[in-house]
Amino acid sequence: xTLWDGSFPFYLGTNASFPFDTTWAIIASIFLSxxxxxxxxxxxxxxxxxxxxxxxxVTGLFVGAVVLTIQFTRDWESGWVTANxxxxxxxxxxxxxxxxxxxxxxxxxxxxxxxxxxQFNETINYNxxxxxxxxxxxxxxxxxxxxxxxxxxxxxxxxxxxxQSPCNVHRQxxxxxxxxxxxxxxxxxxxxxxxxxxxxxxxxxxxxxxLLTAALMLFSLLFFITVRNIPKCPIQxxxxxxxTDYGGSFWLTLTTGLLCxxxxxxxxxxxxxxxxxxxxxxxxDEGKREVDGRDKSHxxxxxxxxxxxxLMVSLGELCEVTATKL
Numbered sequence: 537x538t539l540w541d542g543s544f545p546f547y548l549g550t551n552a553s554f555p556f557d558t559t560w561a562i563i564a565s566i567f568l569s570x571x572x573x574x575x576x577x578x579x580x581x582x583x584x585x586x587x588x589x590x591x592x593x594v595t596g597l598f599v600g601a602v603v604l605t606i607q608f609t610r611d612w613e614s615g616w617v618t619a620n621x622x623x624x625x626x627x628x629x630x631x632x633x634x635x636x637x638x639x640x641x642x643x644x645x646x647x648x649x650x651x652x653x654x655q656f657n658e659t660i661n662y663n664x665x666x667x668x669x670x671x672x673x674x675x676x677x678x679x680x681x682x683x684x685x686x687x688x689x690x691x692x693x694x695x696x697x698x699x700q701s702p703c704n705v706h707r708q709x710x711x712x713x714x715x716x717x718x719x720x721x722x723x724x725x726x727x728x729x730x731x732x733x734x735x736x737x738x739x740x741x742x743x744x745x746x747l748l749t750a751a752l753m754l755f756s757l758l759f760f761i762t763v764r765n766i767p768k769c770p771i772q773x774x775x776x777x778x779x780t781d782y783g784g785s786f787w788l789t790l791t792t793g794l795l796c797x798x799x800x801x802x803x804x805x806x807x808x809x810x811x812x813x814x815x816x817x818x819x820x821d822e823g824k825r826e827v828d829g830r831d832k833s834h835x836x837x838x839x840x841x842x843x844x845x846x847l848m849v850s851l852g853e854l855c856e857v858t859a860t861k862l
Contacts, residue, residue, distance in 0.1 A: 703769030743803030753793035
């Protein structure tokens with residue numbers, strides 16, 4: 537047993553893959569709490585509007601959760617390759633591992649998982665994040681990785697995205713991700729405004745805001761797609777190469793944007809063609825009928841014909857005037 541337990545002093549230990557992202561957990565807990573509260577108060581809603589109200593709540597929470605969560609996801613682009621590669625610098629030992637590259641709006645995640653996980657008396661299970669947002673220094677994160685003595689495959693992939701790399705993709709990815717993030721924050725604001733307008737209720741303008749939300753989400757995808765037009769730098773591991781394709785966050789954003797587009801168009805079309813059906817979806821007709829029913833219940837019953845005749849006779853007698861001759 538050595539002083540450093542068999543590892544070099546400058547190796548600060550492995551950084552294992554994270555079991556979950558705390559940011560996702562916070563967002564999920566907030567929206568699930570709102571959904572649970574809505575389900576609790578659901579029995580208090582009368583009539584057929586109960587189902588429409590539940591659908592509106594679920595759809596609204598789904599859109600908001602997606603728009604907020606994809607800001608922090610790390611799978612806008614993803615790729616995997618299985619290869620035999622060197623494990624550490626200045627070491628001829630070869631390992632068989634799965635190497636993954638996951639690109640998000642805030643940076644890249646590089647994973648290294650051994651096949652099997654335990655090789656050379658070590659657990660090969662890494663997940664390293666290198667940030668490139670405007671308040672982070674990617675090159676500094678890469679330098680920290682060198683100091684920690686990260687495995688060679690992780691450093692090799694991370695080096696492709698540095699500012700000094702011949703690949704020259706750092707600036708394109710950073711700017712594209714920044715504009716994508718800003719557009720999605722604007723989409724979150726327009727979603728909140730649409731929820732407010734639907735609750736007032738101002739249905740037509742709520743539909744307009746849903747259309748604007750859809751447009752912003754689709755524009756965010758266009759900003760991210762632009763980086764795919766630049767020449768890709770090859771990431772070779774022996775005969776195999778690590779190639780990325782659009783990940784789950786990209787397709788989830790596209791699906792949610794199209795959903796907002798359809799909902800916004802549906803509200804606008806129904807408002808112009810069948811406004812009564814639109815009011816029924818938003819439970820406006822039922823509330824009006826209840827008010828009308830209460831008003832009519834307090835009105836006095838119609839007088840019978842006999843009472844009307846008696847009233848006319850009484851009024852006639854009161855109108856008789858006795859004339860006195862002067």
